[in-house]
Amino acid sequence: MLSIRLSIVFCLVLNSCLFSQNDTREGEEAVEFYDVGFISISPYYPIAIGDNFASKAQNTNLGAQLESRFVIADHILIGARLNIFSGQVTKPELVGNYDLRNVNLIGIEAGYRIPTLKNFNLSFLAGIGAIEYRNDVDGEIFEDTGEAYSLMADADYKFSRHFSAFLTAEYRYESLNTKAPNSTVAFNKASYIALSFGIRFYFLNERD
Template identity: 35%
Template sequence: MNFKTLSFLCILFSAINVIGQEVLEEQGDQPGQMRKDDHYGIFTLGFFQPITFGNNFAHEGLSQKGGWSFDFLFNVAESKILLGLNCTYFKNQVIQPSLVGNYKNTNITSIGPQFGYHFITQRHWRATAVMGIGAVIYRSSYDNEIFSDNGTSLWLKPTLSYQFTKNFGVFGSISYRHDFLNIDAPPGYNAFFKNANYIGLSTGVRIII
């Protein structure tokens, strides 16, 4: 993670913390107080749009087409600590075959556990931040040929949501994601082909049961 990305993430988390304190003051609740109706399963499903950056094959040779992301989270006992699972799927299209190879498109799927913290737990406003690690597969195709590369995905994702009712709400999130791929690359090109950096934007529905 470069210095600019780290600075961006620090600013983002600081902003979430400030928003959380303002919401707590407005609603009259004490910081750290967990609302009793929060001890349920939390499900989110939404549109996911990746934005690539850096010197790597995903940024230089592929055009991102978007997809979806699913999260399941639950509070551990009476704390604000969260455990759960994430599954994300999106597509891309080759725009520089001279750099990445002679194929047309790639479907990318990742799944893995995640843990985090519930910063805001109010009647309407909720905010969480999670980190996760999981398996990722890049499944590519050209005509009738299909091949794949696998690896490991790491992500960091803060989310802000608004509950219209106890059970139904909407959310928005921005995430940092880094994929490490098991690709055989020529000497000198390992960093270019074995890594991919993304900023992910997501919005959708949030359900508490």
């Protein structure tokens, strides 16, 4: 008789534990997460446009970009980025006896994200940054500095909880401190249309 009672108690306890585990599992599955921000490393391809030294006297090469953005309020984004690319001088008679230009930018950006579908977002941003042109002349390096101003449109598709594929189109205007009197091309400005694309890693937080 005692063994039967113990068996019944054991079954009740076991059953209670199993239900408790199921409730916990269901509770875990019900947890929602939201995007905190992302980090990405991607190709960066600038195309020089306009009437200036970049479009008239150099070819640009594929570069790279490191970027991070964070959501600070409903759909409001802030971020920072670093990108680099190089270019070969094609007309030294216009810009001087340069062999190679390396262009570095470090900047900040802010914008607004528009959620269109469940996993698809559009973002529009403006950015500002410091730029540096490192010009190679027979092994010697000469530097030009300035500011860059950017307008960006960004499409982002999340294919998993932490990863997304993206494409960004950018208009970039540069104002340089270079002074070159009596030149037939503008040395103190440059304009680019730039594309970047790749994979982003998202940071998530648990929704209360």
